Amino acid sequence: MLIGPAITPANTRLQYAAGPAGAGSETQYLRPTSNVNTLWNTNAYTSIDEEVVAPDTSALDGNMITANKNDDSEGQQWGAALGDAGTYASLKLWIYGYRGGTAPNPTGRLNINGSWQSAQAFSLGVGAGSPGWSSVTFTGPFTLPLSSLTIEVATGDHPGATDSIVLYAVYVEAVPE
Numbered sequence: 001m002l003i004g005p006a007i008t009p010a011n012t013r014l015q016y017a018a019g020p021a022g023a024g025s026e027t028q029y030l031r032p033t034s035n036v037n038t039l040w041n042t043n044a045y046t047s048i049d050e051e052v053v054a055p056d057t058s059a060l061d062g063n064m065i066t067a068n069k070n071d072d073s074e075g076q077q078w079g080a081a082l083g084d085a086g087t088y089a090s091l092k093l094w095i096y097g098y099r100g101g102t103a104p105n106p107t108g109r110l111n112i113n114g115s116w117q118s119a120q121a122f123s124l125g126v127g128a129g130s131p132g133w134s135s136v137t138f139t140g141p142f143t144l145p146l147s148s149l150t151i152e153v154a155t156g157d158h159p160g161a162t163d164s165i166v167l168y169a170v171y172v173e174a175v176p177e
Contacts, residue, residue, distance in 0.1 A: 032171070042064070098124050120136035
């Protein structure tokens with residue numbers, strides 16, 4: 001159950017949900033707030049910052065970003081909300097989208113307080129008729145608020161690929177301890 005967005009100067013794209021029973025923190029959903037780079041074919045953070053949480057897709061507005069065959073091995077990056085105070089067992093990077101038949105699964109990683117975490121592969125459905133949610137998890141503990149958070153989704157190396165990767169939503173879930 002979403003409690004609602006917290007509006008603070010540093011975290012204008014932040015939502016909460018009740019944490020596990022007995023937990024001291026609530027789940028936080030950290031949304032993209034800016035473009036760090038503009039490498040992909042289409043890349044605007046405002047196209048993927050919907051306030052939707054897996055497995056729900058009802059709030060998606062149809063906007064998307066795409067990485068085409070010319071975006072080989074490029075990592076699109078976005079700045080994100082830094083979160084409110086709490087200690088979290090993990091940060092889970094979620095994407096909703098699909099990949100064309102010749103495009104490999106994208107990878108994701110986070111830059112947390114100036115330190116890049118290792119990239120991990122997502123598992124997206126193939127074809128426009130099979131979009132879905134996929135996530136990768138970075139194990140903590142992490143103490144929020146963070147001093148900085150950058151999200152990266154990369155295309156991987158796909159020589160000869162002619163299909164695109166299409167994303168409709170991207171967010172980070174801060175999972176309570």
